[in-house]
Amino acid sequence: MNIAYPYAVSLEEDGVYFVQFRDLEEAFTQGASLEEAAFNAAEVLTGILAYRLDHNQEIPAPSAAQPGERLATPGVEVQSALLLRQARAGRSLSDLANAMQTSWPAVQRLENPHHWPTLKQLDKAARALGKRLVLSLE
Structure with missing residues (x-):
């Protein structure tokens, strides 16, 4: 996206x-x-x-x-929060936390536009959502 x-x-x-x-x-x-x-x-x-x-x-x-x-394009932290929210597509944060084997607050931070998630966190979330993380430098 x-x-x-x-x-x-x-x-x-x-x-x-x-x-x-x-x-x-x-x-x-x-x-x-x-x-x-x-x-x-x-x-x-x-x-x-x-x-x-x-x-x-x-x-x-x-x-x-x-x-x-x-x-x-918005800043990276906003892009990642927005992309995860869109990819989640109605799936609850609790469901995503369970799929990622992490806590609800940790998943909630991924959708915080003021938080800088790590690539490891983003990749893990993408895989839990059946997606893959793709990076681009423009």
Whole structure:
């Protein structure tokens, strides 16, 4: 699963690049350059998704990018929490803890967007969910 959300960039009259995410209406930012706008887009996306995870709010799947749109991905800790929550697909944390032969709090931390799980923990969770962990550097 890839968690890259599309956003549009527009150059405002004052020379600032305005960023707006289509799938997350509360996610917007700006930058003095396209590079700064892209950096800020990833930061605001990370913050919004972490907030939604913290408050158990719905997180829409990213839609396909339209022509002219750019893509942003959230920080690693948010990506891992979101991917595990999606992969769990309604399976309880207790069931996953039993499958991983670990405690409920240990599994709960894996879905905490402020926690940095180890690769060993992520791989073990993926295998317990019938998935495999795939890493990518971009």
